[in-house]
Amino acid sequence: MSLCKESIDYFIQKYGVDAFSSLGITGQMHGVLYVNNDGKCISPLITWQDRRAEIFENGINAIQEIYNRTGKYVPAGYGLATHFYNKCHNMVPKDIAKICTIHSFVAMTLTNTKKPVMHVSDCHSFGLYDSETDGWDFSSIALLGISEDILPKIVSNPFIIGNYKGISVCVAIGDNQASFIGSVKSFDSLLINIGTGAQVSVLADNEDKHNIEIRPLSGKYLIAVGCSLAGGLAYETLKNFFRDVYKMANLIPPENIYECMNKTGELNDNAPLFDTRFIGTRKNPEIRGSIENLGIHNFTAANFIYGVLKGIANELYSLYKQLNVDVDKIVGSGNAIRKNPLLRKIIEETFQMQLKIPINDEEAAFGAAIYGIVASKRFPDISSAVKSLVHLEN
Incomplete structure (x- = not known):
């Protein structure tokens, strides 16, 4: 928290509160x-x-137990899956009052309040979200023996929760939704975001049209999202392999292996075919990646680099097709796309569309700033705000 406050105080001192x-x-x-x-x-x-919620004990894990009790699937890593595991193993801190996301904690602390307020984007990301009420699915949560008293208040629109040194503080929002807001110039675009994981996101007009996860964005707006657990992580795994080869030969790896990889890889139709689901999927955590079309002539570093990047793009394209929407504009965000021209070319080749990149970097932070501006009534809604404030490279 001290770093957050120091950063904000620096800009307050530099520009003044009125800015x-x-x-x-x-x-x-x-x-x-x-x-x-x-x-x-x-x-x-x-x-x-x-991944604690995936641990099997007596033939069952927390994910399955949640499903057995509620009929709802909550993946490992989601807040309520983790908390349910902790509750079943007496790992919940004794003095617990609330559970929350890290960013809702930051917002609470900045406003000097004692109870976190969570945005609907975070409520959904915890699991057991009720789309009818735009809040917690209290009935299912009760079936898990979890007290609703520990659950924060939920808001679904741009909302000022307090102030920090006279500056209004907007409710914190999830990074997927923030990245969408901070990246797309118009809501008819598909966002491709690659960080440690990766997502494709597009505005959804209802909850029944899509065969994939629907997440609340803000108010009436929903986004359909396809998630890969190993986006940038797949490329990092290949980097670690190359690093180990250097160590095996008693050589010091380059300071920036990624830079070497990006320069070495090249477009190649005869490269090995990588399935980069190295740590499974949310619905099938046991599935693993694979390599096909591997021969003596394409067993090279350059081909492996291309193959992994193409595997990442292929998984995202598969997720996009499951969204059951047609778009003619794709936008890319995240450092993996910004810093890797080869990956950008592969995505364009895979999707058969030109990939646009926002002029602003740190798209999620930019999106959160836009959301805060809408909360302060500078714009009537987030749609008009992104049209005015988000700009894409030519």
Whole structure:
């Protein structure tokens, strides 16, 4: 928290309080943090990458037990799946008052309040979200023996929860939704985001048309989302392999292996075919990646680099086709796309469309700022705000 406050204070000192319409906040979705009655965190952040809910004991794991009791599927890493596991194993901190996301904790602390307020985007990311009420599915949560008292209040629109040194603070929103807001110039675009994981996101007009996950964006707006667990992580796995080869030969790896990889890889129709689902999928965590079309002539570093990047793009394209929507504009965000021209070319080749990149980097932070501006009534809604504030490279 001290770093957050130092950063904000730096800009307040540099530009003055009057330069701010509000503070927008975003952070890692799905993960869970425990806080006490004083609004203090009493646990480390348990992130979306935590897999404890997949651990089998006596032939069953927490995910299956949640499904058996509620008929709802909550993936590993989602806040309520993690909390349910902790509850069943007496791992919940004794002084718990609320559970929340890390960014809702930041917003609460900045406003000097003691109870977190969570955006509907985070409510959905915890699992057991009720689309009818735009909030918690209290009936299902009760079947798990979880007290509704520990669940934060949920808001679904741009909302000012308090102030920090006279500056309005907007409710924190999930990073997937924030990235969508901060990347697309118009809501008829498909967003391709590649970080550690990867997602394709597009505005959804209803909850029945799509065969994939529907997430609340804000108010009446929904987004259809296809998620890959190993987006940038797949490329990082290949980097680690190359690093190990250097170590095996008693050589010092280059300071930036990624830069070497990006220069070495090239478009190649005869490259090995990689399935990059190295850590499974949310619905099938046991599935693993594979390599096909591997021969003596394409067993090279350059072909492996291309093959992994093409595998990432192929999985995202498959997820896009499952959305059952047709778009003619794709936008890319995340450092994996920004810093890798080869990946950009592969995505364009795979989707058969030109990939546009936002002029602003740190798209999620930019989207949170836009959301905060809408909360301060500078724009009537987020659609008009993105049309005015988001700009794409030519």
